[in-house]
Amino acid sequence: MTKKNTVTITDNRNGNQVDLDILDPTIGSPTIDIRKLHNELGLFTYDPGFQATASCKSDITYIDGDKGVLLYRGYPIEQLAEHSNYLETSFLLIYGHLPSHVEYYDFIGIIKQHTMVHEGIKHFFNGFQHNAHPMAIMVGVVGALSAFYHDSLDINNPRHREISAHRLLAKMPTIAAYSHRRAHGLPLPYPRNDLDFIENFMYMMFSVPSEEYKVNPVAVRAMRLIFILHADHEQNASTSTVRLASSSGANPFACISAGIASLWGPAHGGANEAVIRMLEEIQHPDEIPKYVERAKDKNDDYRLMGFGHRIYKNYDPRAKIIREACNDLLDVLGSTNQPLFDTARKLEKIAMEDDYFLERNLYPNVDFYSGIILKALGMPLNMFTVIFAMARTAGWISQWLEMMEDQEQRIGRPRQIYTGAKVREYVNLSKR
Numbered sequence: 381m382t383k384k385n386t387v388t389i390t391d392n393r394n395g396n397q398v399d400l401d402i403l404d405p406t407i408g409s410p411t412i413d414i415r416k417l418h419n420e421l422g423l424f425t426y427d428p429g430f431q432a433t434a435s436c437k438s439d440i441t442y443i444d445g446d447k448g449v450l451l452y453r454g455y456p457i458e459q460l461a462e463h464s465n466y467l468e469t470s471f472l473l474i475y476g477h478l479p480s481h482v483e484y485y486d487f488i489g490i491i492k493q494h495t496m497v498h499e500g501i502k503h504f505f506n507g508f509q510h511n512a513h514p515m516a517i518m519v520g521v522v523g524a525l526s527a528f529y530h531d532s533l534d535i536n537n538p539r540h541r542e543i544s545a546h547r548l549l550a551k552m553p554t555i556a557a558y559s560h561r562r563a564h565g566l567p568l569p570y571p572r573n574d575l576d577f578i579e580n581f582m583y584m585m586f587s588v589p590s591e592e593y594k595v596n597p598v599a600v601r602a603m604r605l606i607f608i609l610h611a612d613h614e615q616n617a618s619t620s621t622v623r624l625a626s627s628s629g630a631n632p633f634a635c636i637s638a639g640i641a642s643l644w645g646p647a648h649g650g651a652n653e654a655v656i657r658m659l660e661e662i663q664h665p666d667e668i669p670k671y672v673e674r675a676k677d678k679n680d681d682y683r684l685m686g687f688g689h690r691i692y693k694n695y696d697p698r699a700k701i702i703r704e705a706c707n708d709l710l711d712v713l714g715s716t717n718q719p720l721f722d723t724a725r726k727l728e729k730i731a732m733e734d735d736y737f738l739e740r741n742l743y744p745n746v747d748f749y750s751g752i753i754l755k756a757l758g759m760p761l762n763m764f765t766v767i768f769a770m771a772r773t774a775g776w777i778s779q780w781l782e783m784m785e786d787q788e789q790r791i792g793r794p795r796q797i798y799t800g801a802k803v804r805e806y807v808n809l810s811k812r
């Protein structure tokens with residue numbers, strides 16, 4: 381980035397002025413560097429939800445929400461979805477370039493080396509209630525990894541950072557599958573390193589010791605797509621949480637655990653699960669207008685889950701890719717969930733023709749379709765957000781690694797507009 385221009389801010393109360401640099405990104409909106417503002421004018425800026433505030437510089441992911449563009453390290457998501465796989469995409473996000481042949485196979489070998497978890501970690505799963513949500517287990521167990529892998533916890537050592545990144549990426553599917561199996565009283569299998577990343581996850585989820593496990597190529601293809609599309613999405617809520625947690629020097633396992641907690645909310649990663657719950661509640665396509673009216677009613681908090689996006693105001697490019705895959709898959713797998721899928725298709729059509737949704741640019745987002753795909757694949761509902769968390773781990777650790785090398789980063793410490801009481805005198809309890 382190069383300094384190009386300035387903007388002058390005038391405080392109209394007293395005429396004081398400050399010139400602020402405008403920073404030009406490689407592509408995207410120019411950004412005002414406001415760091416001098418407080419020192420020179422004594423002013424802060426107010427931007428709840430960071431709608432117009434860049435919190436960092438990043439080389440990793442670029443989004444143009446108006447044009448529906450998403451690039452990982454410069455590569456369009458459409459190309460990666462068509463040609464790449466999750467581990468290659470993870471390498472790209474982490475190291476910044478597509479791996480050479482040697483780098484690719486080395487990376488796969490390293491990740492396979494780390495797929496098992498310490499035997500002591502397995503005890504944690506017995507400590508949870510049988511009906512614990514797997515995301516609750518993920519938050520706890522991923523954070524607990526920091527109690528086991530002390531040999532890679534020096535965040536100032538680049539090699540330690542890399543080992544922790546590999547461990548997180550490799551162990552996530554194992555922890556995720558165990559969080560599901562615990563609830564169903566199933567034994568915890570060891571990972572199978574003869575299978576690829578996605579196949580191994582499906583094996584750990586669905587295999588039983590009494591039968592041979594057969595990989596379903598349709599399911600693996602759909603999961604591969606979901607993983608690539610969810611791998612990173614620049615400074616979203618969970619990624620910003622990871623960065624904010626790390627800014628204090630916390631270890632990567634704790635920071636990724638914080639990211640998982642943030643992802644869990646229904647406005648973010650919890651949306652794919654919420655989509656199916658919504659479709660189940662609607663029950664029949666004939667009931668859709670009632671729910672659409674509720675979503676439009678200003679006096680009702682109800683929202684259509686899987687619609688809308690903070691950044692994409694034209695269309696979500698991931699939704700465009702996954703919509704096709706979703707339709708293909710439903711044509712192949714339809715069956716028992718057919719009424720639910722009919723409701724989904726009709727809801728999509730009705731909402732996309734309704735002025736309320738059109739005027740507000742509320743299109744189905746990636747989670748609308750990923751929820752439907754996961755349901756069609758027989759994935760348990762409470763695992764949907766866990767799958768998002770596994771996929772997003774590549775992005776979280778890339779962003780964390782980048783941040784650890786960024787000389788401009790300081791502890792994250794937003795300011796506030798204080799609206800409470802002015803100074804007042806303490807009154808003794810006996811006099812109150």
Ligand code: ACO
Binds near residue numbers: 686745
């Ligand atoms: N259903 C009905 N109305 C909606 C919806 C929705 N899903 N989403 C937004 N709106 C309306 C709001 O009521 C508001 O209307 P108004 O202008 O009349 O007041 C307008 O659209 C703008 O909404 P905001 O909340 O200001 O938009 P914001 O950018 O803050 O929120 C968000 C984006 C959180 C994704 C929102 O659209 C939403 O809650 N969607 C449903 C949950 C969801 O699918 N989340 C997944 C996001 S994608 C991801 O995490 C991968």
